[in-house]
Amino acid sequence: MFVDKKLLIIGFVWPEPNSSAAGSRMMQLIEAFQEQNYQITFASAAAESEHAVDLSNNGVQVANIKLNHNSFDEFINDLQPDIVMFNRFMSEEQFGWRVAEQCPNALRVLDTEDLHSLRKTRQECFKKDIEFSIEKWLQADITKREIASIYRCDLSFIISKYEITLLQEVLKIDTSLLCYLPFMLDEVSESDIEKLPNFNERQHFVTIGNFRHEPNYDSVLYLKETIWPLIKQQLPKAEMHVYGSYPMQKATQLHNEREGFLIKGWADDANRVMQKARVCLAPLRFGAGLKGKFITAMQNGTPSVTTSLGAEGLEDSFGGFIEDNPQNIAQRAIELYNSEDIWKSKQGNGFELIKQFDKMYLQKELLNTILQKINNLNQNRLNNFTGAMLQHQTLLSTKYMSKWIEGKNS
Numbered sequence: 001m002f003v004d005k006k007l008l009i010i011g012f013v014w015p016e017p018n019s020s021a022a023g024s025r026m027m028q029l030i031e032a033f034q035e036q037n038y039q040i041t042f043a044s045a046a047a048e049s050e051h052a053v054d055l056s057n058n059g060v061q062v063a064n065i066k067l068n069h070n071s072f073d074e075f076i077n078d079l080q081p082d083i084v085m086f087n088r089f090m091s092e093e094q095f096g097w098r099v100a101e102q103c104p105n106a107l108r109v110l111d112t113e114d115l116h117s118l119r120k121t122r123q124e125c126f127k128k129d130i131e132f133s134i135e136k137w138l139q140a141d142i143t144k145r146e147i148a149s150i151y152r153c154d155l156s157f158i159i160s161k162y163e164i165t166l167l168q169e170v171l172k173i174d175t176s177l178l179c180y181l182p183f184m185l186d187e188v189s190e191s192d193i194e195k196l197p198n199f200n201e202r203q204h205f206v207t208i209g210n211f212r213h214e215p216n217y218d219s220v221l222y223l224k225e226t227i228w229p230l231i232k233q234q235l236p237k238a239e240m241h242v243y244g245s246y247p248m249q250k251a252t253q254l255h256n257e258r259e260g261f262l263i264k265g266w267a268d269d270a271n272r273v274m275q276k277a278r279v280c281l282a283p284l285r286f287g288a289g290l291k292g293k294f295i296t297a298m299q300n301g302t303p304s305v306t307t308s309l310g311a312e313g314l315e316d317s318f319g320g321f322i323e324d325n326p327q328n329i330a331q332r333a334i335e336l337y338n339s340e341d342i343w344k345s346k347q348g349n350g351f352e353l354i355k356q357f358d359k360m361y362l363q364k365e366l367l368n369t370i371l372q373k374i375n376n377l378n379q380n381r382l383n384n385f386t387g388a389m390l391q392h393q394t395l396l397s398t399k400y401m402s403k404w405i406e407g408k409n410s
Contacts, residue, residue, distance in 0.1 A: 005036070005083070006038065006041070006083070007084075007085065008076065008079060008081035008106075009030070009041070009085045010086050011046065011087045012087045012091045013049070013087075014044055014046060014049060014053075015055070016049060016051045017053055018051060018268075019051045020209075020292065021289075021290070023053070024183070026111075027053065027058075028183065028185075028359075029157075030055075030060060032184060032362075035363060036367055038083075040060045040061065041079060042055050044064070044065065045065050045094075051245055051266075065095075067094055068094075073102050082106060082107065082374070083109060084108055085109040085110075085111055086109070086111065088116060089145065089146045092108075092110055092152065093145065100391060109157070110149055110153040110155070110157065112146075112150075112158060112163075115160075115166070116142065116288070117137065117142040117147075118143075118163065118166075119215070119287050120142050121140045121142070121143065123215070125286075126218075134170060147167075150167070150173065150178075151386050151387040152390050152391050154373055154384075155373050156178055156179065157179050158178055158179065159183070159313070160182070160289050160290050161182075163289070164178055164180045174384070176383070177384065181366060182290055182313075184358075185299065185358070187358065188299055188354050197276070199278070202277060202278040203238075203278055204239040204241055204276075205239070205240045205279050205280070206240075206276075206279070206280055207219065207220065207241075207243070207281055208270055209243075210244055210245050211245065212246045212248075214286075215285070215286050216244060220242055220244075220251060222283050222285060224254045228240050230327065231330050232259060232260060234334050235334060237260075240281070241264050241273075242261070242264060243265065243273055244266070244267075245266050247263060247265050274297050274302045275301070278336070278337055278343070279302065279303060279304070279320075280294065280302050280320070281333050283305070283310065283329050284306060284307055284309055286309065290313050290314060291310055291311075291312075291314075294306065294319070294320075297320075297350070298319040298351065301351070302350075303320040303321075304320035304350075305329055305336065306320065306322060307322065307329070308322055308324055317350075319347060319353055320350070321336065
């Protein structure tokens with residue numbers, strides 16, 4: 001067991017576990033390190049948002065840091081962390097060279113959340129109405145930036161099996177630099193299942209997700225314009241309940257009580273919202289990583305209908321139906337809504353899938369990997385010549401650009 005080890009997390013944003021899967025994931029990581037008595041400091045240059053969790057109530061020290069400012073050098077020198085975790089590659093780009101200079105012996109870890117470059121490239125292809133391909137992803141500048149960040153770090157957390165396969169088989173990134181780490185979840189016990197509302201105690205459809213996350217808004221728009229009218233024809237009494245934080249005007253304007261399409265906004269308790277619904281419906285057309293809404297749905301016994309992309313990384317025993325044609329999506333949603341037998345079968349699949357994300361096992365694997373990395377830090381870095389080369393080039397380029405901005409602002 002580690003005692004008094006220090007972990008510094010540099011957050012791209014402050015975690016919002018009730019708003020996004022990324023926020024929940026961050027809290028799971030914090031809990032895993034706290035189990036091993038780490039002293040954790042969470043620092044971010046972002047402004048705190050209205051739904052940000054109060055980390056100090058969770059035993060975490062917090063710090064506001066500045067971009068392109070030498071005050072960070074003093075801050076990290078005083079702290080002397082054993083591990084620095086960058087939340088998304090953009091944080092590593094901004095602060096990684098400073099960490100390498102000031103604390104060269106600190107283990108540098110990248111928490112990707114999802115492959116940002118994959119999500120962005122898919123989004124660009126969708127908006128331009130062109131087919132996504134691995135070649136387009138490889139050609140994108142943002143991909144080169146993200147992969148360079150992975151190489152510069154000693155270890156990167158990858159949340160999806162699809163993404164880790166992509167990195168290993170297409171880019172030939174050494175497995176020692178990657179750690180498959182999905183959501184770390186508590187067991188859903190038989191007694192938990194028995195307490196959940198049954199088929200007849202539930203009604204309506206639900207979707208949930210941060211409206212600032214572009215894949216979520218597009219999914220809601222797709223529901224409204226294409227899929228919900230097909231469902232409403234056959235289920236005239238059913239309603240589509242749309243929950244999510246930060247609903248912008250273009251989203252609230254989709255609210256239509258006559259059509260049973262209801263923009264509910266912020267959900268105080270996502271679990272309660274899921275338990276009241278009979279079916280979770282979220283036809284995502286672009287994105288990356290594991291989609292937290294389906295994990296929440298399966299934990300609460302709510303079967304889902306989504307696309308191949310929505311179920312990416314969850315295909316085995318997915319708790320619902322996977323369809324890409326809008327007519328098929330609508331028909332599967334209606335089947336789930338009307339048939340208790342089909343509903344129960346898909347609910348059972350979801351409970352089985354959740355077992356893959358056993359918190360105790362994944363925490364143990366994570367911390368064993370971290371220990372191995374710390375104990376063999378120098379040799380591992382010698383083995384990662386590409387990372388050393390990129391770190392050298394970054395120190396020459398990013399460093400002096402940052403110092404130029406710093407001087408310009410002073």
